[in-house]
Amino acid sequence: MNKERFKAWLDGDLDVMDSVLDLDETSDDSRDKQKEELKKLRRMIDRSGEARRVAKVETKGFYILYRCIAVISCVLLIGVLLFSIANLPRYGEENPETKEVVTRYVEKGVEETGAVNIVAGLILDYRAFDTLGESHVLFTALICVMILLRLDRKNTRTGYEDYYAIRNETAHRLYKEAIMRNVAAVLVPCIIVYGIYVLLNGQNGPGGGFSGGAVLGSAMIIFSAAFGFKVADRMITQKLCSLVTFIALSFYSFAKGYVFFTGANHLENHIPKGTPGAILSGGLILPLDIAVGLVVAFTMYGFFSLFMRGAIGRD
Amino acid sequence: MELTLTEIIKLILLLLLVICAVSVNFTKSLLQAVIIFLSYSSVMCLLWILMESPDLAITEAAVGAGVSGTLFLLTLRRIRSEHDSPDSGDGISGREDNEV
Numbered sequence: 001m002n003k004e005r006f007k008a009w010l011d012g013d014l015d016v017m018d019s020v021l022d023l024d025e026t027s028d029d030s031r032d033k034q035k036e037e038l039k040k041l042r043r044m045i046d047r048s049g050e051a052r053r054v055a056k057v058e059t060k061g062f063y064i065l066y067r068c069i070a071v072i073s074c075v076l077l078i079g080v081l082l083f084s085i086a087n088l089p090r091y092g093e094e095n096p097e098t099k100e101v102v103t104r105y106v107e108k109g110v111e112e113t114g115a116v117n118i119v120a121g122l123i124l125d126y127r128a129f130d131t132l133g134e135s136h137v138l139f140t141a142l143i144c145v146m147i148l149l150r151l152d153r154k155n156t157r158t159g160y161e162d163y164y165a166i167r168n169e170t171a172h173r174l175y176k177e178a179i180m181r182n183v184a185a186v187l188v189p190c191i192i193v194y195g196i197y198v199l200l201n202g203q204n205g206p207g208g209g210f211s212g213g214a215v216l217g218s219a220m221i222i223f224s225a226a227f228g229f230k231v232a233d234r235m236i237t238q239k240l241c242s243l244v245t246f247i248a249l250s251f252y253s254f255a256k257g258y259v260f261f262t263g264a265n266h267l268e269n270h271i272p273k274g275t276p277g278a279i280l281s282g283g284l285i286l287p288l289d290i291a292v293g294l295v296v297a298f299t300m301y302g303f304f305s306l307f308m309r310g311a312i313g314r315d
Numbered sequence: 316m317e318l319t320l321t322e323i324i325k326l327i328l329l330l331l332l333v334i335c336a337v338s339v340n341f342t343k344s345l346l347q348a349v350i351i352f353l354s355y356s357s358v359m360c361l362l363w364i365l366m367e368s369p370d371l372a373i374t375e376a377a378v379g380a381g382v383s384g385t386l387f388l389l390t391l392r393r394i395r396s397e398h399d400s401p402d403s404g405d406g407i408s409g410r411e412d413n414e415v
Contacts, residue, residue, distance in 0.1 A: 010346060010388070011395050119370050198373060206369035214377035221385060300382050307389035 114273030115203035115282040123208070124285045124292075128256045131209070135292050138299045139249060145303055151310035177226075184226030191219040199293040203282035209292025216293065217300025224301070229309065237313035241298050248291040255284055325365055331358050349387045356380040 089095045095102075105122060113121035123131050199212025224232035274281035305312050318326075335355035342348040356379030363372035 010392050117370075119368075207373060208370060211370065211373035211377060214374060214382060218377055218381045221382065303382070303386055304389070307386060307393060 110276050113282060113285065114276055115285050116276050117203055117205055117208075119206075120202045120208050120282070120285055120289070124202075124288045125283075128288065131288070131292060132252055132256055134210075135249060135252060135295045138295060139245060142245070142299045142302050145306050146312075149306045149310050180226045184222055188219050188223050188226075191215060191222070195219055195293075195297075199289060200279060200286065202289045203285045204277055204279070209289040210296055212289070213293035213296025214300060216297035220297065220301040221304045224305065229305070233313045236298075236301060238311070239313075241302055241312050244294050245298050248294045252288055252291045255288065321365065325362070328358055328362050328365070332362070345391055346388075349384065349391065352387070353380050353384045356383070 105118060105126065109118045109121045110116060113125040115121035115125070195212050195215035197212075198207035198215055199209065202208030202212065220232070220236065224236075273283045276282075280286065302312050332355065335351055335358060339348050339351050339355070342351060356375060360372050360375040360380060363369070363375055
């Protein structure tokens, strides 16, 4: 039975927030009506599928050519990649071309960045611009998803509006699955604490902005999936999401962008580096980690929320 | 060439990785393809740990196997429900159901 429900959910006929335990009888009627409309639409689409199948037979020659070209380009690409792999130095061996840079990072990394974790020192100090670009890529991706999926009065197609109104209404109803809610109530705090640990401990151990932010984002996703968007909207609104993302990104840009004005060679930190190994060490690395983590967490939640219902929060 | 236990595990995982990557392409059902792709991410996560890069392993587990799986499932659901809408007749026909 669960399998059927899952399939129905995947086909878009059923909302997860529609629970079996839901005793709201008035909505049954509208749901039946909605299902009938969906069936009618599906019949229309099947008819257009017939026409497509006919067109496919007519363009059969094109399909054969297309497949041949696809196979040839795949084989060529695999050949090029294998050839370049054969020219790479073996795994774990010294590479004479990049030897000086790597040696410098390994030998002087802790001293120069104050981070015990060399990876964190690399991505947030030596190569901080890379990470800046990556966070902006995430931000841009969120904006693109918003452009494509966000629903409001201006971009909702007529006739489609009721459909989404019904869906939004069900999404806002309190979710009544007991197992999911109880498991989430136990798990979500643990995941959040783990995410904060990973986020703050980036300069001393494995972790950092991206991984910690992703863990925090999944905690937010589990929370809103278990307790419904109505509860999640109390904390996470559209405004909060854009504000946090904006502040984090602009803080990062200012903190690392000043070298444009002071000259690229003037890269020293004015923030004390602290003892390597302590939580408050690594100079700018910890604040930058937090900024990146916040951007990633809110981007993940924003993706989920926009895919699920076409809005990040009440606006 | 003698094989230590770690290397044997590594080889098995790499084999699994290739099998996952190939079978994603040859799976008819989109849902099964998504699940196989998620197992690919999980295998890759173990491989990152064996290659001594725990940073990447955490990220792979959280993003690759967690968040992206959710997004894939939501996208599948979304394209199927969009497919049922009046003005998307030119959508990709991927469903085979006989209920109508």
